[in-house]
Amino acid sequence: MKNLFREYKEGMLRMERELGCFFSVDELGAENAFYQSEFRRCNQQVRSSVDGMVIALKDMILCKGLPVCAGSRILEGYIAPYDATVVSRLKSSGAIIMGKLNQDEFAMGSSGENNPYKVSRNPWGLERVAGGSSSGSAAAVAADIIKGSLGTDTGGSVRQPASFCGIVGFKPSYGRVSRYGIISYASSLDQIGVFSSNVKDVARILENIAGYDEKDLTSINIEVPRYSSMLGREVKGIKVGILLNFLPDELDEETKRFFDIVVLKLKQNHVELVSITIPYIESSISVYYILATAEASSNLARYDGLRYGQIYKTDFNLEQVYKKTRSAFLGEEVKRRILLGNYVLSSKHYDNYYLKAQSIRRKIRDEFEKAFEKVDVIICPTTPTKAYKIGDKLHRPLEMYLGDIFTVPVNLIGLPGISVPIGCKDFPIGLQIIGKYFDEAMVLNLAHWVQEVRKE
Numbered sequence: 065m066k067n068l069f070r071e072y073k074e075g076m077l078r079m080e081r082e083l084g085c086f087f088s089v090d091e092l093g094a095e096n097a098f099y100q101s102e103f104r105r106c107n108q109q110v111r112s113s114v115d116g117m118v119i120a121l122k123d124m125i126l127c128k129g130l131p132v133c134a135g136s137r138i139l140e141g142y143i144a145p146y147d148a149t150v151v152s153r154l155k156s157s158g159a160i161i162m163g164k165l166n167q168d169e170f171a172m173g174s175s176g177e178n179n180p181y182k183v184s185r186n187p188w189g190l191e192r193v194a195g196g197s198s199s200g201s202a203a204a205v206a207a208d209i210i211k212g213s214l215g216t217d218t219g220g221s222v223r224q225p226a227s228f229c230g231i232v233g234f235k236p237s238y239g240r241v242s243r244y245g246i247i248s249y250a251s252s253l254d255q256i257g258v259f260s261s262n263v264k265d266v267a268r269i270l271e272n273i274a275g276y277d278e279k280d281l282t283s284i285n286i287e288v289p290r291y292s293s294m295l296g297r298e299v300k301g302i303k304v305g306i307l308l309n310f311l312p313d314e315l316d317e318e319t320k321r322f323f324d325i326v327v328l329k330l331k332q333n334h335v336e337l338v339s340i341t342i343p344y345i346e347s348s349i350s351v352y353y354i355l356a357t358a359e360a361s362s363n364l365a366r367y368d369g370l371r372y373g374q375i376y377k378t379d380f381n382l383e384q385v386y387k388k389t390r391s392a393f394l395g396e397e398v399k400r401r402i403l404l405g406n407y408v409l410s411s412k413h414y415d416n417y418y419l420k421a422q423s424i425r426r427k428i429r430d431e432f433e434k435a436f437e438k439v440d441v442i443i444c445p446t447t448p449t450k451a452y453k454i455g456d457k458l459h460r461p462l463e464m465y466l467g468d469i470f471t472v473p474v475n476l477i478g479l480p481g482i483s484v485p486i487g488c489k490d491f492p493i494g495l496q497i498i499g500k501y502f503d504e505a506m507v508l509n510l511a512h513w514v515q516e517v518r519k520e
């Protein structure tokens with residue numbers, strides 16, 4: 065038994081050297097959890113559908129006793145004092161927590177390059193990005209180092225890297241999974257999401273972490289279905305919406321081609337295809353980058369050098385401590401967003417930016433609600449392009465922001481959304497399926513169907 069785990073660990077560390085997925089590995093904790101799970105298995109005492117499953121966590125998620133830095137120097141050396149609710153649920157379900165995974169600093173980014181430590185590489189081509197911000201979570205699963213992982217998704221950070229790495233990435237409805245114990249980026253948009261190579265394991269992980277938590281005021285108290293036993297149902301008769309006004313020019317040819325193939329397959333299987341338009345959806349990126357930066361500028365105010373992590377030692381006064389600490393230990397992109405956030409919240413610009421963005425957000429939500437009166441799910445590509453080369457977009461932030469075009473509307477409204485692989489000539493391409501509020505079961509079932517039909 066011992067050798068099995070050691071062998072696995074050595075193989076994992078060898079691969080890890082190439083890919084750079086982990087910030088820290090909890091060798092002892094994982095080994096203990098492994099033996100305990102083996103013991104339960106031998107004694108027919110398996111606790112849950114994830115008992116013995118090797119899972120790791122994006123470094124935004126607190127796991128008691130393990131370092132947590134959210135990809136930032138400012139939190140270097142900080143040890144999590146408690147478990148996030150999702151972590152305590154995974155532990156009591158018998159999952160093996162392998163460690164903490166690489167990401168963009170404070171989850172701000174789409175390529176995993178925005179951090180001072182290292183870039184996670186895409187297992188499909190080491191010179192390519194793994195996506196972001198949950199870069200390590202996606203790359204480690206795609207390389208089969210771990211079975212599943214958790215990430216956070218504020219504007220696409222689970223679905224987009226899943227698409228780039230050819231795996232499944234799922235963001236549940238806002239309120240479905242407790243956010244207690246995650247480091248906040250933009251609280252009205254943040255949601256914990258799940259990665260695995262297949263829909264069934266995503267469903268298994270989800271059913272073990274979802275559900276009401278009194279420690280999170282935004283958590284909703286409704287029953288959690290047993291998602292993993294609800295897969296494989298007929299798709300005939302399902303109404304699938306295709307967004308007509310949402311296939312931008314930047315969409316690459318191959319993505320479009322694979323998307324069209326899925327649409328054809330759906331048609332052949334008597335799924336009802338409905339063309340829909342969602343007015344204002346093209347404003348989602350602008351709305352997102354106003355609201356996310358506004359919320360981030362307030363959430364990140366707590367990193368002042370006194371309460372957590374690093375402090376810039378200086379003889380100056382308190383204000384100097386704040387200034388020097390934040391200047392020295394926060395990265396460029398994080399600073400850019402704090403500045404943007406403060407700007408849109410400033411009294412002079414508040415009405416023009418923040419309030420306007422909130423009102424467009426409401427309009428987009430109303431339009432989605434109208435669309436969902438006609439359809440059960442909506443589909444579109446997950447990303448306009450495939451994984452690009454490391455360094456390609458690093459100094460062109462606007463271009464990088466535009467890559468979130470398909471994923472951010474889902475966060476603005478709080479809907480469930482999944483990315484499932486639909487094709488791969490050289491690098492993988494994902495399909496996004498968006499569901500009604502709290503209808504995760506429908507989204508997972510259709511994603512499972514897409515996954516199975518690809519094997520034919």
Ligand code: GLN
Binds near residue numbers: 171196216218219
């Ligand atoms: N790429 C988006 C951003 O940089 C989304 C990030 C996320 O979902 N955490 O804000």
